[in-house]
Amino acid sequence: MSAEAAAIPGLGAPADTEWETVVGLEVHAELATETKLFSASPNRFGGDPNTHIDPVSLGLPGSLPVLNEKAVELAIRVGLALNCRIQPSVFARKNYFYPDMPKDYQISQYDQPINVDGWLELPTGKRIGIERAHLEEDTGKTVHIGGGGRIHEAGYSLVDYNRAGVPLIEIVGHPELRSATEARLYVAEVRSILVAVGASDGKMEEGSLRVDCNVSVRPLGSDRLGTRCEIKNVNSLRSLGRAIEYESRRQIDLLTSGQAIEQQTRHWNEDDGRTHALRSKEEDYDYRYFPEPDLLPLDPSPEWVEQIRQELPSLPRDRRLRLVEVAPSTDADHIALAVERSMDELALAAIEGGGAPERVMTHIVHNLADGPGQLTPDALAGLVGMEDKGELTATQAKRVLAVLVDGGGSPQDAAQSLGFEAMDTGELESLVDGLISNHPDEWSRFCDGDAKLTGFFVGQVMKATRGRADGKAVTQLLHSRKG
């Protein structure tokens, strides 16, 4: 395991010394198109129920799907970003009855998906294989009325088809994740990639990014996969981690008490922190996939794919590598965070503009959580330079930074407006020398080694300078005067 990996809490330390957790994830992301996958209705979150609809997205008799070219382009972008092979593909019908699915089949891709055989790299450097990333349409939403919203107790149900037909890309990863933390890193990475290539807004809370996770356990060292359970209703990175940890523990407990794992689909309940059986493998649907006769096979030209490849923006992994190059001693998770927040460009420019990498990255990670606002790379580099020269204390720098974020401008002007004028060394020295002669008793106790007196002198200096002085510099000066 790399040094970067060790920097991420939880990673590298197996949860159990005898068992290994194996996780494979299916990530569904809504593609950021203007219109739906097969019709002209808007692809937009929210809106009054059943307002973003038309005969096609309602699956009315006689309606026919027409493929949205933009959705294909976004899917290819995702495929290329996930290092997939882009291949001729075929849409298929996945048949099952569900009220929020207007045609009672979902148009998806089955044995010939558009993107296959890719991989992505976690910030830890570990590569996870991607089996496929295919296009499909989303379903509507059922709202259960009465009975506290639970399906079995509801008086009746209403269906909103605004989401029906929204384009989704389903990214199926190989079961190569080994912990809840890795799973979270994986989803975060998928999300970063989706956002970076403009394919999706990646908002888990609005359901535009959804994750189904397959969890199994096996004795450490075994290379056989255990019986897996698929967990649904995981709606945040936090729930993902909790669900995997719970499920893995549940399976280990069953196995250690001599019981078998039944292959099941299970439902994560956020409130009780457990997974609950939904249906067993035997009860699972037979989807009766067959090629969708209403659509032609999809065969993007190599020229088009190449054009999309040329236009791909820089991807999170490459952006991390570039940042590591200029700030090599930064923690891997800080690098990842900077990229995830899209502040890597700012950091790079500030460092290239002369800012010390460590200080720049400290501000990026800790002090700019709400974004850079009006802060320019030059201003950040300048601010860091002032800190280096001792012209600003860490506390002052944070306040200057806040001014720069709010209103822009130069760090010098901002510091001045806050009254943080740099003190030259001579001014500080004469101030300290004056204090020593005015407080002989305190000074002799300090010289005898009473550490409490450091605070006294620093405090006096701060009071006299209204906080302009650098506490560290004062302490150094006191010690040097002690001889």
Next chain:
Amino acid sequence: MTAVEIAAAVRSGQQSARTVVDEYLGAVAEGDADIRAFNLVTEGQARARADAIDSAVAAGRDPGPLAGVPVALKDNMCTRGVPTTCSSRILEGWAPPYDATVVERLHAAGAVIVGKTNMDEFAMGSSTENSAFGPTRNPCDTSRVPGGSSGGSAAAVAAGFAPVALGSDTGGSIRQPAALCGVVGVKPTYGLVSRYGLVAFASSLDQIGPFTTTVADSATVLDVISGPDHRDSTSIGESQPSVSATLDNGVDGLRVGVLAELSGDGIAPDVAARVQAAASALESAGARVAKASAPSAVYGLSAYYLIAPAEASSNLARYDGVRYGLRVDGDSTPDMNTATRSAGFGDEVKRRIMIGTYALSAGYYDAYYGKAQKVRTLIINDFASVWEEFDLLVSPTSPTTAFSLGERTADPMAMYMSDVCTVPVNLTGQAAMSVPFGVGDDGLPVGVQILAPALGEPVMFRAAAVLEASR
């Protein structure tokens, strides 16, 4: 009057569209109680539309090539605000919020839609007896079936209720009733006419086409309804040459094959004799006639009765009681779905949904649906070889003339055999049409089927015109 004559008279102001429409509506009012061709007659709308066309003519505008021509629509084509039932209880109360592409094109050409015609439920059948609203009768002999599934449309034209009707052909549903009722019926090349707004039976086989009394009328209608449609992904993207323009070019020098696989066993001798007579007529007109063979065509029926039900089982899943049409309540959503579908679908529809569901099931897919698709490919390849040697083929449209009501309803296999001559063309996507060519021993009409390669409509219509003239 033919459609071409009506349009000419209305466009030139010689006759008002209103008079034409009133006349045909009068014929429906008088005769449809016996025939039952219509599920719905849209009298009010038709008259208003006719008046609008007359106003246009009066104002010096040209309403188009079908000006004032009454058209009956099979009741599986969506008409905005007008019930579209597929002759099924399950669509009870549903009126589409949109018009099918063919309806838009008919309107744009000045046609007047006079009603929706009866059919086998969801186009599944060969006699129009599988209708929730009762059977349609053959105007040539009301004790006989009109064929199906577009029996209402065929009967409407044969009875003189409309000069033009549209039907849909999935396995012969235009050509077979055309043959049994003695009218012209065309199954265009797959993709030539948009399916948008046609309620799907089997998407890879369905195609809309005209019924008319003359070949020229069918050509005119086909020219109006065909052409690219961005709302149907399977629509052919390029405009095709007009079929009407070359109608009179004759068949001199054309190579015409008599398809061996569709002329032997199971074909009634009187029907086979008419096909031979048709071949001779074409030969006399200058065509070179020879025997042709597409050996795998004999497997067409078996492949068809797996592929069509498989697609239907999926296409008809949406009739679940949730959004439109019939709903029969139940204790849970699945109970409601089951109760609705049990009450809403007739026996033949249920039979095909079950066959199709089975054919697509895990463990059976390869043996049934997968195998059927391979057979389909074989048939396509066989015909591709045939088209290297021939420009057209002829065969019977139906193995027999019109059979009696009730004769085959108890025996689905006997009913399915009605489609043996027509099904291969749906599997290959080629063009075919049925032209009336005399009568059988029972005095009932016999249709001759002309088959053409994909987009071979212009040549196919030339041969049809020759047969019509030599009748």
